[in-house]
Amino acid sequence: MFSQWTRSLRYRDYAPLPGGHAKSRNGQYSRTALFALGVVVLSFALNLYFVISAWLAWPSPLDNYQTLNQGPLVSRALLSSLPPINSQKNAIVTTLYTNNFAAAVATLGHSLKKSDTTARLILLYLPDKISEEALCIATSSGFVAQPVARIPPPRNGRGVHRHFQDQYTKLTLWTLDQQGIDAVVYLDADTLVKQNLDELFRLPYNFAAVPDIFLDYRGFSLSFNAGVMFVRPSTTVFNTMVDQIGTANYRAEDAEQSFLNHFYGAEAVRLPYMYNGNQALKKRSPKLWAGIAPELRLVHFTMVKPFLGRDYAEVKLKDLDQHSLKQAKNKGGIYKDEVLWWRDMWLETRRSYSQQMAQCQRTEFRRDNLTISA
Template sequence: MPPYYPRTSLFRRIVITVRQPWIWFPLLLGCSVVLHLQIVRIVHQRPDPGCRQEPVRSALDNYQDLHNLPIVNEEFFRSVPIVRSENAIVTSMYNDAFAVPIVTLGHSLNKVDSKARRIVFYLPGSVSERALCIATASGFEPHAVSRIDPPADGGVHQHFIDQFTKLSIWKFDELGVKAVVYLDADTLVRRNFDELFALPFNFAAVPDVYIGDPGFSIGFNAGVLFVRPSTKAFRELVSQINTARYPHWEAEQAFLNVFFGAEAVRLPYIYNGNMAIKRRNPELWEGLQSEMRLIHYSLVKPFWRGVYNETGLEDMHENVLRRAEDWDGTWRDEILEWGETWKEAEDTYRYAFTRCGWKHGH
């Protein structure tokens, strides 16, 4: 034994152990196993940065009613004149199934006394004279447009196949229109929103909402749009339908999100009361009610018995009652609200409907 080791019995036992591997090897092996198990436990307890352990919750999922400050500055809006011929509320009509929702939408606009011009663009080969007559009875002026084809490689859902025709609104500068508020036909107006025509921007929309993840999105919904028409912008849009990268099955909404993604102004949810909000966060939906301008019947259509499955005018009220019970009645009040507005339209424009060829009760 070297002289630099102490001569105590403890150190002698250590040295002897080190010099006898059949004694210390099992000890090292045991320590290695314990250490490995500890490492495995720590790694599995640590959240994987590439995998969410829980859904991402936004501030809107944590909605709280903390103030009663108005969203719209009415004093400013009153200082901005609205010229009817230069500002238009526009909707679309791709087939006869849109007649009833459009005439009902027009009636809701009449009730809030909007000062803007109203235009419904339609596809002449897909819309009958009778349906167009019914749709325009509450004040929309008809405007025929050519169909804009979806991407050539297909992939678009069948019920979105005509939706790229919505890009036609960018050509409305040829009609003398300087600002457009576009509304899908499945919307209903609750309050005047003419203040949108005072926006200085070229494009604005409301962020989208989904029932599950991602929930509240920075991507916008194309059911309500603010647009300053420009034929130059129209040409840019149409020229890139086939070359831009976007999920084609989501049609024009996905395309517009990549085209205007960085420039789009995001509007408050009161301008697109998407049904998904109520399902995602009922408290937020309730908090929006006092200033809600528009309801968007995105998930349940009170006027259809399915996608584009037209409901006869005489069966509309029964259909509304059936649809009010969809999703366990989540949107019963909103569906019945649409039904009441349709009943008012039916009574108000009964004679116009008769001239269109509809006989009440048949």
């Protein structure tokens, strides 16, 4: 044993021979395993910290909505003191890219008429995708049809949600200055107006929209929903947009909504939630939905569409009554009141414009019978 000890002292500064590599390699593996274990433990601890922090954090004022402010949304006294607006320079605009939304557009038009809006009603549609019958139905309640060219999504639509492939055509709104229009309120076809919203035409800004709402961790987002927008048309801005939709860096799936959020990133004015009654808001914060109900200007049927079947399938006019009753039970019936309200408005639309709609379904009907703006 003494000789072994002296030999170890003699050779302690020598590099080990190849035969000693196995022990060194085992030590290296041990260190790697310990490092990996440390990373896993640290990751778990950080995730646990963030989960507990989020759980203990005070909820946002919107998730924790309380009916504290009893004042009106706008000052009617101030509005009445202002000079009347030029209705011919203001327009409420919607779009039609598929026949399946024709009844929705007609119902939206009727709701706008009931709200006593003074603005022009314009329907932008794709002539190669919309049938004569669908266009006739859509315009039966007052929208003036205007054909527009499709604006294709960049990169041949790669990454864009299949239901949003035509949505870049919405940017045509910005060219309406060529028709002498100074202000536009854009409404998706799956909206329905409850109260007059003409006060928006007095906004001095170039662009405004309502913040979006999500049911996941994003909750009440700073990004806006492009289903309801206030726009000051400008062909110059339109040309800039078209030049940039293929080069700007943004999430492709959400199409024009994602692009517009980046285009107006710091300049967009956020409107109150009353101007875009997104159904997701009711699911996210029922108290908030109930609190803003008296001032709600419109409902946006983002979660359950009363007029469509599964996966955006068409529903025949004769079946809309019963179909909307079934849709009222969708998603546990949480949107029953809104869906039944749409149904009532549709039945009223069908009664009010029965002659026009009957003409739409005649075999001798032709597109030149419609009121179409060139």
